[in-house]
Amino acid sequence: xxxxxxxxxxxxxxxxxxxxxxxxxxxxxxxxxxxxxxxxxxxxxxxxxxxxxxxxxxxxxxxxxxxxxxxxxxxxxxxxxxxxxxxxxxxxxxxxxxxxxxxxxxxxxxxxxxxxxxxxxxxxxxxxxxxxxxxxxxxxxxxxxxxxxxxxxxxxxxxxxxxxxxxxxxxxxxxxxxxxxxxxxxxxxxxxxxxxxxxxxxxxxxxxxxxxxxxxxxxxxx
Numbered sequence: 001x002x003x004x005x006x007x008x009x010x011x012x013x014x015x016x017x018x019x020x021x022x023x024x025x026x027x028x029x030x031x032x033x034x035x036x037x038x039x040x041x042x043x044x045x046x047x048x049x050x051x052x053x054x055x056x057x058x059x060x061x062x063x064x065x066x067x068x069x070x071x072x073x074x075x076x077x078x079x080x081x082x083x084x085x086x087x088x089x090x091x092x093x094x095x096x097x098x099x100x101x102x103x104x105x106x107x108x109x110x111x112x113x114x115x116x117x118x119x120x121x122x123x124x125x126x127x128x129x130x131x132x133x134x135x136x137x138x139x140x141x142x143x144x145x146x147x148x149x150x151x152x153x154x155x156x157x158x159x160x161x162x163x164x165x166x167x168x169x170x171x172x173x174x175x176x177x178x179x180x181x182x183x184x185x186x187x188x189x190x191x192x193x194x195x196x197x198x199x200x201x202x203x204x205x206x207x208x209x210x211x212x213x214x215x216x217x218x219x220x221x222x
Contacts, residue, residue, distance in 0.1 A: 039173045040195045046136045046171060047197040047209050050082055053129055057084040058205035060127045061152050067092040068156055070149045072112045073169065075138050077179060080171070082131040085116040106158035110149040139170035139181040150205050157203035168200040187219070
């Protein structure tokens, strides 16, 4: 006796269209949330990498590998570049003794073009580094570069360029219509900016990250 053959029926065209419509609706609803999450992760990741660069170069000056160190930030229309640099004691003494106003003028002391023993942009040493972000903007306004410099006990702490008067800067997502983080002097981001982070430091190298919270209308330590 033969077993009864089972009838196998495929999907009808109407059923396939219904499935496609359902998937399209779900994708349309989910995509904005995914896109927002992706941008937030990109900016957060950049903030963490920049903080780690600051922290690492400060650890080198604290342990005595370098006597004087610098972090330089450069923004152009295409990218944000962050570079750490180190100066050993012999080179530092040459600057102190031979460069006019080095000990009294912060702009001179934190000049990016002076002699550095190791630079992240040219050296293979692990103690210094260079980061380049194509999708991250910064809050610099009148100048496109700034530097901040540290020494072990804070004696030679200094800053220059776009960071001359600040101990912080802001980063956010870069887009074709937004090449700069528009943050007011009171520290409030523009209403059209999302995912804005602040990198803060002290003269002794204490580095922190904050994120602007729309719901709390304030900066939240991360």
